[in-house]
Amino acid sequence: MSGKPKLTYFNGRGRMxxxxxxxxxxxxxxxxxxLETREQYQKLIKDGVLLFDQVPLVEIxxxxxxxxxxxxxxxxAKYNLYGKDLKERALIDMYVEGTADLMGMIITFAxxxxxxxxxxxxxxxxxxxxFPVYEKVLKQHGQEFLVGNRFSWADVQLLETILMxxxxxxxxxxxxxxxxxxxxxxxxxxxxxxxxQPGSQRKPPPDDQYVATVIEVFKKD
Amino acid sequence: MAxxxxxxxTKGRGKMxxxxxxxxxxxxxxxxxxVEAKEDxxxxxxxxxxxFQQVPMVEIxxxxxxxxxxxxxxxxGKHNLYGKDLRERALIDMYVEGTTDLMEMIMLLPLQPPExxxxxxxxxxxxxxxxxFPVYEKVLKDHGQQFLVGNKFSWADVHLLEAIxxxxxxxxxxxxxFPQxxxxxxxxxxxxxxxxxxQPGSQRKPPADDKFIAQVKKIFNI
Numbered sequence: 001m002s003g004k005p006k007l008t009y010f011n012g013r014g015r016m017x018x019x020x021x022x023x024x025x026x027x028x029x030x031x032x033x034x035l036e037t038r039e040q041y042q043k044l045i046k047d048g049v050l051l052f053d054q055v056p057l058v059e060i061x062x063x064x065x066x067x068x069x070x071x072x073x074x075x076x077a078k079y080n081l082y083g084k085d086l087k088e089r090a091l092i093d094m095y096v097e098g099t100a101d102l103m104g105m106i107i108t109f110a111x112x113x114x115x116x117x118x119x120x121x122x123x124x125x126x127x128x129x130x131f132p133v134y135e136k137v138l139k140q141h142g143q144e145f146l147v148g149n150r151f152s153w154a155d156v157q158l159l160e161t162i163l164m165x166x167x168x169x170x171x172x173x174x175x176x177x178x179x180x181x182x183x184x185x186x187x188x189x190x191x192x193x194x195x196x197q198p199g200s201q202r203k204p205p206p207d208d209q210y211v212a213t214v215i216e217v218f219k220k221d
Numbered sequence: 222m223a224x225x226x227x228x229x230x231t232k233g234r235g236k237m238x239x240x241x242x243x244x245x246x247x248x249x250x251x252x253x254x255x256v257e258a259k260e261d262x263x264x265x266x267x268x269x270x271x272x273f274q275q276v277p278m279v280e281i282x283x284x285x286x287x288x289x290x291x292x293x294x295x296x297x298g299k300h301n302l303y304g305k306d307l308r309e310r311a312l313i314d315m316y317v318e319g320t321t322d323l324m325e326m327i328m329l330l331p332l333q334p335p336e337x338x339x340x341x342x343x344x345x346x347x348x349x350x351x352x353x354f355p356v357y358e359k360v361l362k363d364h365g366q367q368f369l370v371g372n373k374f375s376w377a378d379v380h381l382l383e384a385i386x387x388x389x390x391x392x393x394x395x396x397x398x399f400p401q402x403x404x405x406x407x408x409x410x411x412x413x414x415x416x417x418x419x420q421p422g423s424q425r426k427p428p429a430d431d432k433f434i435a436q437v438k439k440i441f442n443i
Contacts (some may be wrong), residue, residue, distance in 0.1 A: 044307065051315060051319070051356055052319050052322070052352055052353065052356065053352055061308075063308070065309060065311060066315060067314065067315050067318035067319065068318075069290065069314065069318055070311060070314035070315045070318055073294075073310070073311075073314055074307060074310070074311045077307050077310070078307060085294060085300050086299060086383065087282070087284070089294070089295070089298065090284060090291060090294070090295045092293070093288065093290065093294050094272060094287060094288045094291040095287075097288035097290055098272070098273050098288065099293050101273070129273055129274055130273065133272055135272065165298060173268070195226030
């Protein structure tokens with residue numbers, strides 16, 4: 001046993017990507033097992049490894065953790081990326097819930113039939129509901145990081161979100177100069193810079209094959 | 222300023238109900254201001270009170286908190302209902318995420334189109350019986366303690382009781398295969414703060430009726 005966290009998920013972003021980002025940002029090496037067939041999934045269930053029969057699954061510190069938010073909270077706290085007290089935690093929680101909502105729209109986008117997809121709504125939410133908030137937070141306190149003048153989970157997740165939305169609309173940050181500077185700054189943090197390079201465990205945007213695999217694995221008999 | 226938390230939401234369960242439960246369980250008195258028409262929501266938005274233009278919003282300790290999980294995390298942390306260390310926290314987080322998923326299915330049911338309702342209702346019952354309740358039944362059976370985590374009352378216990386009662390409203394005999402959960406339900410319901418919350422006249426809200434659903438749809442444009 002290597003002692004490294006082990007991630008079980010599809011070979012793609014989905015709900016595991018934020019976990020990959022956070023581990024990478026914290027400088028934690030991790031292993032991955034990729035779900036490729038229905039049989040693999042059924043075996044995981046039969047072995048009693050998935051608390052609610054769902055992935056993501058992260059084996060870490062002797063626990064078989066499930067539920068994305070639970071896993072992220074644990075990693076953030078363990079690696080001191082969760083603020084210094086309850087109030088900083090509260091801010092971080094609010095900020096990551098906002099970015100999670102926006103990323104959630106993009107995650108489901110790939111699984112929505114093309115006729116029903118609404119990219120315009122995603123971009124509208126990004127530019128009128130979410131990005132203005134983070135732009136204002138950074139502008140008002142003038143600090144490098146979102147919370148407590150210190151690098152935290154909130155910064156990692158905001159960068160992840162920015163890059164994900166930019167993949168859909170490259171000019172999305174054009175009205176947000178403070179976020180542009182934030183993006184460059186956080187991208188240059190050594191652990192994050194490494195994760196952004198080719199060959200890292202960062203996954204590409206979902207393609208048709210990824211969507212087909214997920215649907216096949218979760219298909220009801 | 223009263224110092225009591227102040228909750229901003231519609232006059233019904235929705236996403237605010239778990240927050241009401243947790244505050245009540247912690248013995249914290251709170252005030253409520255109800256969003257009853259679209260204008261109320263617009264006013265909150267225009268005043269800059271809603272970080273992401275959404276409710277729930279809870280004014281607490283000088284903060285205008287939004288995002289249900291952030292609010293719940295803060296209350297649990299503040300009132301010692303979040304375990305004694307990181308590992309207990311991890312267990313509590315996993316458990317409440319499970320009950321959240323189940324309760325969210327029930328919450329969304331009235332908003333589904335009529336043709337999908339029957340199928341979704343059946344899925345709720347199936348998930349409760351085969352995915353969620355067996356997990357909590359086993360947790361309690363395996364350690365034989367009164368509470369889900371760390372032999373101490375926590376947010377996870379409050380949330381599970383809320384989920385049990387909500388599911389029983391869908392199907393009254395849903396707990397029949399789960400003797401541990403039946404005992405758990407009896408036990409947790411008798412905790413004084415919870416017992417008080419379960420009595421008529423408390424700030425607990427009733428299940429959504431047609432009138433409330435119509436109001437919600439109008440306010441939130443859904």
